[in-house]
């Protein structure tokens with residue numbers, strides 16, 4: 001550390017640090033700034049999370065950021081983790097407080113260590129685990145982006161032969177995310193506009209009424 005002698009033996013007013021002392025001090029400051037910090041414990045992270053009661057629900061990002069890399073894993077390691085394949089029946093064997101896996105978007109997360117810390121409570125996770133696929137329940141809650149980035153730390157693999165819901169869409173839309181146009185709807189479900197008749201007749205009636213009023217005021221009332 002900084003030599004005590006330098007602080008005490010010389011009067012503070014005249015004292016100037018030597019080049020060596022300057023260098024030593026700069027090194028100390030740099031090493032303090034560059035020292036890697038360990039992440040805060042989960043309970044502290046929870047305190048840092050914004051209270052969702054006072055925020056309007058933010059839409060989830062369109063990118064599927066639940067597959068973001070875990071801080072401790074390299075991209076190759078995470079890809080390896082995702083390659084671990086489980087069948088739905090494998091997952092169903094892990095639905096207890098001592099061993100709890102959940103499936104979200106075809107990925108398998110071991111949330112056993114997170115049960116106690118989960119802000120939504122351990123019961124919801126246990127229930128989601130027992131349900132087989134927790135995707136819908138997870139999305140319904142509208143988890144924050146920080147929640148989504150936490151997920152990668154619990155990722156242990158993927159569901160084998162997982163088919164994302166968009167791939168099972170109606171073939172007439174080509175499996176894309178595009179909404180069907182009115183012609184496609186007409187083909188599939190019959191007339192999409194049951195009030196077409198009213199849409200046409202009402203403006204016509206108003207036009208006739210306006211004409212009659214104009215005619216009456218212009219010609220009949222004057223005579």
Ligand code: HEM
Nearest residue numbers: 052109119120124128134137138141143144147150151154
């Ligand atoms: C690895 C999986 C999960 C992680 C890392 C996670 C993380 C979190 C976090 C950090 C919060 C605090 C609020 C926020 O930041 O959004 C939260 C809240 C919550 N989560 Fe999860 N969650 C997971 C899975 C689930 C699942 C499967 C459900 C099933 C229903 C669920 C239900 C809830 C509920 C009900 C809340 C409370 C929402 C509120 O207070 O408004 N979570 N979760």
